[in-house]
Amino acid sequence: MFEHCIALLKERGVNIQDINDCVMYLQKDHETGVTNDEVSETVNSIIQKREVQHAIMTGIALDKAAEQHILDDKILEDIINRDESLYGIDEVMAYGICNLYGSIALTNFGFIDKDKFGIIKELNDHKDNPNICHTFLDDIVGAIAASAASRIAHNQREVVGSKDAK
Amino acid sequence: MFEHCIALLKERGVNIQDINDCVMYLQKDHETGVTNDEVSETVNSIIQKREVQHAIMTGIALDKAAEQHILDDKILEDIINRDESLYGIDEVMAYGICNLYGSIALTNFGFIDKDKFGIIKELNDHKDNPNICHTFLDDIVGAIAASAASRIAHNQREVVGSKDAK
Amino acid sequence: MFEHCIALLKERGVNIQDINDCVMYLQKDHETGVTNDEVSETVNSIIQKREVQHAIMTGIALDKAAEQHILDDKILEDIINRDESLYGIDEVMAYGICNLYGSIALTNFGFIDKDKFGIIKELNDHKDNPNICHTFLDDIVGAIAASAASRIAHNQREVVGSKDAK
Amino acid sequence: MFEHCIALLKERGVNIQDINDCVMYLQKDHETGVTNDEVSETVNSIIQKREVQHAIMTGIALDKAAEQHILDDKILEDIINRDESLYGIDEVMAYGICNLYGSIALTNFGFIDKDKFGIIKELNDHKDNPNICHTFLDDIVGAIAASAASRIAHNQREVVGSKDAK
Numbered sequence: 328m329f330e331h332c333i334a335l336l337k338e339r340g341v342n343i344q345d346i347n348d349c350v351m352y353l354q355k356d357h358e359t360g361v362t363n364d365e366v367s368e369t370v371n372s373i374i375q376k377r378e379v380q381h382a383i384m385t386g387i388a389l390d391k392a393a394e395q396h397i398l399d400d401k402i403l404e405d406i407i408n409r410d411e412s413l414y415g416i417d418e419v420m421a422y423g424i425c426n427l428y429g430s431i432a433l434t435n436f437g438f439i440d441k442d443k444f445g446i447i448k449e450l451n452d453h454k455d456n457p458n459i460c461h462t463f464l465d466d467i468v469g470a471i472a473a474s475a476a477s478r479i480a481h482n483q484r485e486v487v488g489s490k491d492a493k
Numbered sequence: 494m495f496e497h498c499i500a501l502l503k504e505r506g507v508n509i510q511d512i513n514d515c516v517m518y519l520q521k522d523h524e525t526g527v528t529n530d531e532v533s534e535t536v537n538s539i540i541q542k543r544e545v546q547h548a549i550m551t552g553i554a555l556d557k558a559a560e561q562h563i564l565d566d567k568i569l570e571d572i573i574n575r576d577e578s579l580y581g582i583d584e585v586m587a588y589g590i591c592n593l594y595g596s597i598a599l600t601n602f603g604f605i606d607k608d609k610f611g612i613i614k615e616l617n618d619h620k621d622n623p624n625i626c627h628t629f630l631d632d633i634v635g636a637i638a639a640s641a642a643s644r645i646a647h648n649q650r651e652v653v654g655s656k657d658a659k
Numbered sequence: 660m661f662e663h664c665i666a667l668l669k670e671r672g673v674n675i676q677d678i679n680d681c682v683m684y685l686q687k688d689h690e691t692g693v694t695n696d697e698v699s700e701t702v703n704s705i706i707q708k709r710e711v712q713h714a715i716m717t718g719i720a721l722d723k724a725a726e727q728h729i730l731d732d733k734i735l736e737d738i739i740n741r742d743e744s745l746y747g748i749d750e751v752m753a754y755g756i757c758n759l760y761g762s763i764a765l766t767n768f769g770f771i772d773k774d775k776f777g778i779i780k781e782l783n784d785h786k787d788n789p790n791i792c793h794t795f796l797d798d799i800v801g802a803i804a805a806s807a808a809s810r811i812a813h814n815q816r817e818v819v820g821s822k823d824a825k
Numbered sequence: 826m827f828e829h830c831i832a833l834l835k836e837r838g839v840n841i842q843d844i845n846d847c848v849m850y851l852q853k854d855h856e857t858g859v860t861n862d863e864v865s866e867t868v869n870s871i872i873q874k875r876e877v878q879h880a881i882m883t884g885i886a887l888d889k890a891a892e893q894h895i896l897d898d899k900i901l902e903d904i905i906n907r908d909e910s911l912y913g914i915d916e917v918m919a920y921g922i923c924n925l926y927g928s929i930a931l932t933n934f935g936f937i938d939k940d941k942f943g944i945i946k947e948l949n950d951h952k953d954n955p956n957i958c959h960t961f962l963d964d965i966v967g968a969i970a971a972s973a974a975s976r977i978a979h980n981q982r983e984v985v986g987s988k989d990a991k
Contacts, residue, residue, distance in 0.1 A: 331568055377979065378581055378927050384569040385582045388558075389551070397563050402497055403550040413813060415544055415762035416551045419589035420582065422765065426924035429876050430747035433754065437769010481745060481875065543813065544761050579979060581928030588931065592758035595710050596913030599920065603935010647709065647911060663900055710913055716901040717914045720890075721883070729895050734829055735882040747876055748883045751921035752914065 329375055332383045339387055339464055345446035346370050349472035352444045353435050354479065361479055369475045378427060379471065382420050386463030394460045410451075410462040417463045421470035428474035431481070435473035440466065447472075495541055498549045505553055505630055511612035512536050515638035518610045519601050520645065527645055535641045544593060545637065548586050552629030560626045576617075576628040583629045587636035594640035597647070601639035606632065613638075661707055664715045671719055671796055677778035678702050681804035684776045685767050686811065693811055701807045710759060711803065714752050718795030726792040742783075742794040749795045753802035760806035763813070767805035772798065779804075827873055830881045837885055837962055843944035844868050847970035850942045851933050852977065859977055867973045876925060877969065880918050884961030892958045908949075908960040915961045919968035926972035929979070933971035938964065945970075 336342070347366045354361070373379055392398050393407040406414050418440070425432040443451055447469050450461040502508070513532045520527070539545055558564050559573040572580050584606070591598040609617055609631075616631040668674070679698045686693070705711055724730050725739040738746050750772070757764040775783055779801050782793040834840070845864045852859070871877055890896050891905040904912050916938070923930040941949055945967050948959040 328568065335566070377579055381569075381572070381580055381582050382585075384566055384572075385555070388564050388566050388569050389555070391565055392554075392558055392563070397558070398554050399557055399561075400501070400550055400554050402494065403547075403554050406547070406550075413543060413763070414547055416547050416586065416589065418762035418766060419548075419586060422762065423582065423585035423588075423928070427927060429925060430750035430754065430921070431745070433765065434750060434769045434772045437766045438773040440766045441770040442774075579929070584928035584932060588928065589762070593761060595759060596755070596916035596920070597911070599931065600916060600935045600938045603932045604939040606932045607936040608940075660900065667898070709911055713901075713904070713912055713914050714917075716898055716904075717887070720896050720898050720901050721887070723897055724886075724890055724895070729890070730886050731889055731893075732833070732882055732886050734826065735879075735886050738879070738882075745875055746879055748879050748918065748921065751880075752917060754921075755914065755917035 328377070328380050332374055332380045335383060335387050336468075339390070339461070340450070341446055341464065341468055343367055343370055346468060346472050346475070348445045349439060349447060349468070350475045350479070353439060353472060353476040357480070359479060359483055361483070366475065366479070369478050370471060373424075373428075373471055373474050373478070376427065379424050379474075382424050382470075383467055386417065386420055386467045390460045390463050393462070394458065407462050408457070408460050410460075414462070417466040420463060421466040424467070424470035425473055425477075428477045429481070432470075432474045432477035435476050436470055439469045439473060494543070494546045498540055498546045501549060501553050502634075505556070505627070506616070507612055507630065507634055509533055509536055512634060512638050512641070514611045515605060515613060515634070516641045516645070519605060519638060519642040523646070523649075525645060525649055527649070532641065532645070535644050536637060539590075539594075539637055539640050539644070542593065545590050545640075548590050548636075549633055552583065552586055552633045556626045556629050559628070560624065573628050574623070574626050576626075580628070583632040586629060587632040590633070590636035591639055591643075594643045595647070598636075598640045598643035601642050602636055605635045605639060660709070660712045664706055664712045667715060667719050668800075671722070671793070672782070673778055673796065673800055675699055675702055678800060678804050678807070680777045681771060681779060681800065682807045682811070685771060685804060685808040689812070691811060691815055693815070698807065698811070701810050702803060705756075705760075705803055705806050705810070708759065711756050711806075714756050714802075715799055718749065718752055718799045722792045722795050725794070726790065739794050740789070740792050742792075746794070749798040752795065753798040756799070756802035757805055757809075760809045761813070764802075764806045764809035767808050768802055771801045771805060826875070826878050830872055830878045833881060833885050834966075837888070837959070838948070839944055839962065839966055841865055841868055844966060844970050844973070846943045847937060847945060847966070848973045848977070851937060851970060851974040855978070857977060857981055859981070864973065864977070867976050868969060871922075871926075871969055871972050871976070874925065877922050877972075880922050880968075881965055884915065884918055884965045888958045888961050891960070892956065905960050906955070906958050908958075912960070915964040918961060919964040922965070922968035923971055923975075926975045927979070930968075930972045930975035933974050934968055937967045937971060 347363055347370060350366050393404050398404040425436045447465050450465040453459045453461055513529055513536060516532050559570050564570040591602045613631050613635050616627040619625045619627055679695055679702060682698050725736050730736040753768060757768045779797050782797040785791040785793055845861055845868060848864050891902050896902040919934060923934045945963050948963040951957045951959055
């Protein structure tokens with residue numbers, strides 16, 4: 328199922344390196360000294376988790392179904408296609424990922440969801456194109472990046488000890 | 494959107510009274526003295542909330558799309574149709590409802606999700622019929638009932654004061 | 660209990676107006692036209708909720724107990740006093756508040772927790788003073804502000820309809 | 826910090842075996858074939874997680890502070906000592922643990938929190954003794970057991986494949 332998810336992400340325009348860049352951005356204020364390879368490894372480990380795979384598949388399926396206009400419920404289809412600002416099921420699904428990585432992941436997600444960066448901004452900007460829908464995908468990518476940054480923070484501290492304050 | 498959600502629930506075999514019965518079941522150990530009309534009112538007030546409406550619409554849309562076999566992702570479609578035991582996005586969506594009503598709602602949901610009752614059992618039993626999928630709906634109904642029971646508990650205590658322990 | 664919580668917040672250096680300012684900051688990119696009085700009203704309505712009151716009381720009790728060095732567990736006391744960066748129970752408690760106001764509240768909290776503003780920054784800056792501990796309070800204030808901003812967004816949209824995208 | 830948490834649990838009357846028994850109870854409807862040693866190992870792995878350790882320490886610190894009547898806030902102290910039925914911060918802290926182990930952990934927790942079993946019942950029954958407070962501890966023990974049962978379910982399915990429905 329891992330390969331399936333990587334392929335789905337790629338098909339929708341997201342590479343692991345795009346997610347890595349978001350992780351690096353989230354860490355920019357911390358001297359982590361983590362290499363791109365290590366970030367890749369962490370991002371991959373997150374996508375290996377079954378619950379994360381289910382979120383990726385479900386979110387992309389909803390985006391695609393809305394794009395293809397095949398949903399019976401046209402009210403919902405329209406809400407998803409417009410990424411209606413008070414529609415929050417995409418964030419609910421993103422929190423389903425972040426929760427697995429603790430409170431730092433949730434805070435990271437909230438930050439990158441507001442201060443959109445890199446691929447998240449690109450996905451989000453597509454929304455003026457009526458034929459493309461990334462309502463769920465941008466939040467899922469943000470959640471994976473936020474979780475990876477959280478995991479790296481936890482691992483770093485295990486090595487160097489915890490001296491600095493939040 | 495409220496009428497739309499009530500109609501969707503009905504189309505999928507769920508009436509307000511079915512949800513009321515679950516609420517009553519969740520309260521059976523407490524002397525609440527709440528009437529069926531009051532339970533109805535609470536259940537309706539929950540379905541009036543925008544985030545709850547979005548969850549109802551999205552969950553039912555996924556159930557129907559799986560049933561109709563119109564999703565591109567056949568791996569996911571199969572997981573949803575079988576209600577695969579480790580697929581948890583349905584519960585994630587249910588928690589999106591319960592969270593709005595606090596920790597008692599979450600506990601109630603966990604209980605009724607294991608000790609299936611009434612309409613929740615009926616929806617769940619359909620799963621041997623390959624043409625019917627209620628993977629999301631049974632959890633959404635459980636979440637609405639759990640939230641209603643929580644709200645009633647909070648309101649009761651406001652009236653009579655809080656003497657009994659948890 | 661409402662008056663008790665307002666008094667506790669004041670005693671620890673937080674006035675309703677300080678929270679209002681954070682709400683205004685969170686809304687700065689949206690043309691809400693909401694007045695300071697309306698923000699006050701919303702902030703007050705949040706503090707009127709029982710679960711929020713419990714979080715305020717519990718968080719401040721932990722901050723004060725750490726400050727007074729009266730906890731048996733000196734390892735924990737030290738973690739709280741230093742606001743150890745991987746200690747996340749303060750955020751867990753804040754999410755207990757935000758969850759009641761939906762996914763927008765969670766996103767708002769993540770943002771203001773990273774991009775500290777106003778009273779949240781002030782509370783946080785105290786941490787070099789070994790005699791003052793606001794480990795829980797800054798997150799609780801952030802959660803109340805994030806919840807108020809979310810509630811205002813939801814109410815606004817009810818009036819003007821939802822046209823703009825997220 | 827692991828040894829510290831094990832010692833704290835023991836001091837408060839909870840052994841790993843007590844938690845194992847709850848895990849076994851949660852799995853009673855599933856043919857898992859998991860041995861007591863394997864359950865022990867899983868329970869230990871959960872207590873090794875930093876966020877879980879923080880929850881154990883913070884919850885027990887609040888229970889003990891309430892017992893010792895050393896909190897400034899006598900209203901809160903009384904609420905905690907009585908385990909007031911609408912006080913939900915203990916569950917919020919428990920969800921902070923369960924969330925790390927996904928939606929099955931949350932459902933398990935809701936079930937065992939209502940259908941109290943073994944050590945959880947014992948801790949809860951103490952509440953008539955005015956000198957003993959386990960308001961937080963019973964929920965923390967429930968959360969660890971619920972998380973362990975969830976982890977075992979996930980691991981089992983990795984080995985045998987997933988055929989049965991939820």
